[in-house]
Amino acid sequence: MSETFKALLLEQGSPQPEAQVRDLAIEDLPAGDVLVQVHYSGLNYKDGMILQGLGNLVRDYPHVPGIDLAGTVLESEDPRYQPGDPVVLTGYRVGETHWGGYAQRARVQGDWLVPQPEGYSARQAMAVGTAGFTAMLAIQALEDRGLQPDDGEILVTGASGGVGSIAVRLLARLGYRVTAVTGRSENTDYLQALGAHTVLPRDELAAAPDKPLLRERWVGCIDSVGGDTLAHVLATLAYGRSVAACGLAGGPQLQTTVLPFLLRGINLLGIDSVMCPAPRRRAAWSRLAQLLPGADLDALTTEISLDDLPHYGERILKGQVRGRTVVRLD
Numbered sequence: 356m357s358e359t360f361k362a363l364l365l366e367q368g369s370p371q372p373e374a375q376v377r378d379l380a381i382e383d384l385p386a387g388d389v390l391v392q393v394h395y396s397g398l399n400y401k402d403g404m405i406l407q408g409l410g411n412l413v414r415d416y417p418h419v420p421g422i423d424l425a426g427t428v429l430e431s432e433d434p435r436y437q438p439g440d441p442v443v444l445t446g447y448r449v450g451e452t453h454w455g456g457y458a459q460r461a462r463v464q465g466d467w468l469v470p471q472p473e474g475y476s477a478r479q480a481m482a483v484g485t486a487g488f489t490a491m492l493a494i495q496a497l498e499d500r501g502l503q504p505d506d507g508e509i510l511v512t513g514a515s516g517g518v519g520s521i522a523v524r525l526l527a528r529l530g531y532r533v534t535a536v537t538g539r540s541e542n543t544d545y546l547q548a549l550g551a552h553t554v555l556p557r558d559e560l561a562a563a564p565d566k567p568l569l570r571e572r573w574v575g576c577i578d579s580v581g582g583d584t585l586a587h588v589l590a591t592l593a594y595g596r597s598v599a600a601c602g603l604a605g606g607p608q609l610q611t612t613v614l615p616f617l618l619r620g621i622n623l624l625g626i627d628s629v630m631c632p633a634p635r636r637r638a639a640w641s642r643l644a645q646l647l648p649g650a651d652l653d654a655l656t657t658e659i660s661l662d663d664l665p666h667y668g669e670r671i672l673k674g675q676v677r678g679r680t681v682v683r684l685d
């Protein structure tokens with residue numbers, strides 16, 4: 356009999372897909388040139404959407420979700436990877452159009468993998484995951500526009516979430532003065548422990564600005580909220596400064612005017628982690644491993660099992676999950 360493994364399988368359902376932990380066979384896996392034993396996956400906002408069947412992200416069922424995975428190569432037709440190699444995968448629409456990391460085995464393309472960063476375990480790599488990788492890309496984008504630690508206050512919205520928590524920690528490690536915005540005042544101590552200098556209530560920035568330009572407050576921003584919060588940030592960025600737009604936890608619409616762009620020369624920088632080119636991907640991972648030691652990650656990580664995923668998928672969409680959540684597969 357062929358080898359079986361456990362996976363969270365989504366079947367088409369109405370109004371949302373039905374999730375069940377099932378035993379699958381290796382032959383059930385999609386095509387790919389590397390077979391990976393998955394040790395850990397992670398939970399991102401997008402995983403929450405996929406578990407709930409939102410955003411039309413999954414077209415074909417049955418489906419194994421999980422946009423991130425970390426594990427060990429079992430078989431490889433890709434000369435860059437050998438059995439025993441520890442690897443990490445984020446993006447490339449794995450967990451959306453290709454079966455993902457919520458399974459003890461995954462078959463993927465070697466092109467999608469990066470070697471597990473030196474110094475990280477599989478669990479720690481998934482504590483970073485797509486969220487932390489995106490936070491690193493956002494910081495790099497702001498630095499590419501000239502941002503430096505002693506420039507002034509930098510804003511992080513959705514700060515208690517995955518992207519937000521890791522952005523706060525990374526910026527603090529780099530010596531930036533961070534203002535964290537949260538809708539959950541009970542997370543104030545947590546955010547200060549991550550390195551936030553100031554914690555602001557979400558309400559202060561949640562409304563669309565009543566004028567195109569407000570007082571200049573921030574030398575940069577990492578935004579995972581979008582919507583009116585992003586419109587507010589645009590009106591309050593200091594002259595010539597940039598916001599890295601990462602997410603839409605507060606909504607995908609953006610209603611603004613061009614005036615902050617024309618009169619203050621500000622920049623709206625788009626951040627995409629999914630199709631990020633390989634050289635930038637590897638550079639971001641190696642910088643993450645340097646800046647965020649395992650102990651930093653443990654402080655913001657919750658561990659769950661495959662069985663817990665449907666519940667946590669609902670919670671992340673309601674903004675009830677703090678920091679990063681890793682999914683244990685072994």
Ligand SMILES: NC(=O)c1ccc[n+]([C@@H]2O[C@H](COP(=O)([O-])OP(=O)(O)OC[C@H]3O[C@@H](n4cnc5c(N)ncnc54)[C@H](OP(=O)(O)O)[C@@H]3O)[C@@H](O)[C@H]2O)c1
Binds near residue numbers: 538
């Ligand atoms: N561009 C990319 O490649 C990329 C990659 C990763 C993630 N993302 C996007 O980035 C966003 C964050 O992802 P994540 O995995 O970090 O999710 P997450 O852990 O759920 O974090 C989102 C945070 O936003 C805040 N929030 C939630 N609902 C809100 C609302 N209605 N209005 C205002 N703030 C709200 C909450 O923080 P507080 O409670 O502290 O306010 C929440 O913890 C998502 O939209 C995700 O799709 C994009």
